[in-house]
Amino acid sequence: MSTIRLKNLTKTFYQKEGEVSALKDVSLEINDGDIYGIIGMSGAGKSTLVRCLNYLEKPTSGQVYIDEVELGSLNEQQLRKERTEIAMIFQHFNLLEQKNVIDNICLPLLIAGVTKKEARMRAHQLLETVGLSEKSKAFPSKLSGGQKQRVAIARALASNPKILLCDEATSALDPQTTKAILSLLKEINKKLGITIVIITHQMEVVREICNRVAIMEAGEVKEEGFVEAIFDNPKSKAAKHLIFKDAGKEDHVLGDEKVKDLLKGGKIVRIVFTENSAFEPVISNVILKFNTPINILGADTKNVGGIAKGEMLIRLPEDAKLASEMSAYLLERGLKVEEVEADVY
Numbered sequence: 001m002s003t004i005r006l007k008n009l010t011k012t013f014y015q016k017e018g019e020v021s022a023l024k025d026v027s028l029e030i031n032d033g034d035i036y037g038i039i040g041m042s043g044a045g046k047s048t049l050v051r052c053l054n055y056l057e058k059p060t061s062g063q064v065y066i067d068e069v070e071l072g073s074l075n076e077q078q079l080r081k082e083r084t085e086i087a088m089i090f091q092h093f094n095l096l097e098q099k100n101v102i103d104n105i106c107l108p109l110l111i112a113g114v115t116k117k118e119a120r121m122r123a124h125q126l127l128e129t130v131g132l133s134e135k136s137k138a139f140p141s142k143l144s145g146g147q148k149q150r151v152a153i154a155r156a157l158a159s160n161p162k163i164l165l166c167d168e169a170t171s172a173l174d175p176q177t178t179k180a181i182l183s184l185l186k187e188i189n190k191k192l193g194i195t196i197v198i199i200t201h202q203m204e205v206v207r208e209i210c211n212r213v214a215i216m217e218a219g220e221v222k223e224e225g226f227v228e229a230i231f232d233n234p235k236s237k238a239a240k241h242l243i244f245k246d247a248g249k250e251d252h253v254l255g256d257e258k259v260k261d262l263l264k265g266g267k268i269v270r271i272v273f274t275e276n277s278a279f280e281p282v283i284s285n286v287i288l289k290f291n292t293p294i295n296i297l298g299a300d301t302k303n304v305g306g307i308a309k310g311e312m313l314i315r316l317p318e319d320a321k322l323a324s325e326m327s328a329y330l331l332e333r334g335l336k337v338e339e340v341e342a343d344v345y
């Protein structure tokens, strides 16, 4: 297990066309055993952050501490050693196509000086851990995306890392395979006690397995904290944006154009229910009490860190007084009610 501390990290790329500030004063603390999500839209700086985290990219300023060792203070050899404790998996798996599964997993062990016999034994154990024993002799071209990622995870675990960095590791996978890989990562985190950092642009990935999350936009961390707290009550525009997009996703009620149309009418609010409250009585009661229909735009239940949460998007009537009375009524019933502003989308 391992603690990661980023302190006032900046990274500026100097190019002919000008400077790009990919990271601006990023400070984060990732605790032992966390499954920590770093989420943001394309260009937010996620990949730069993760490359700075293991010093594949040297930050322009600021410090990276792994278990209180500052990576900037290490020489090349020490840094290489430290890096063996930080493994990484990628969106496109990065397996060697000309080597079979077992040889792909053996490779980092052989490079580290482990004997061939030992490496093969360990590789077979790792294949079992990732549930792919029957594919030991297959070549990557014969594997599905999910199977390739399992091999990549086994290879990453070969060096007994303290930290596993996952850079968009499920972005190329279908939803069902994504779930299976995320549940494997969760198991690895629990059983082997490895701290996991997940870089993603998908809120559902964060919801599914992360305990904490940092939301990035334009090189900055806009919001950071426990996933459940941010899901219930997002404060920054960046968090609201990601959560709102996620809310409309599963029932396909809200396509992009449709949302823009809907935002033209009365206020849209997002309501979050816990396990102990149900959608229906509250919504029926509000309709009965105010004798006014409300438009339900989408509703579903989501798994937030293992807890079932209900979520609903409704449009309140255009009459501002009535809308605010309805909001107040919902709030009084202990629901989280949050207005979705047009500029959040």
Ligand SMILES: Nc1ncnc2c1ncn2[C@@H]1O[C@H](COP(=O)(O)OP(=O)(O)OP(=O)(O)O)[C@@H](O)[C@H]1O
Pocket: 013, 015, 020, 021, 022, 040, 041, 042, 043, 044, 045, 046, 047, 048, 049, 201
């Ligand atoms: N080597 C580089 N040279 C110049 N600019 C770079 C370099 N790497 C990244 N950038 C710029 O830094 C910014 C952040 O990029 P980064 O790849 O970290 O974002 P990201 O959040 O990972 O995006 P994506 O999800 O699209 O990969 C972008 O404006 C990008 O163009």
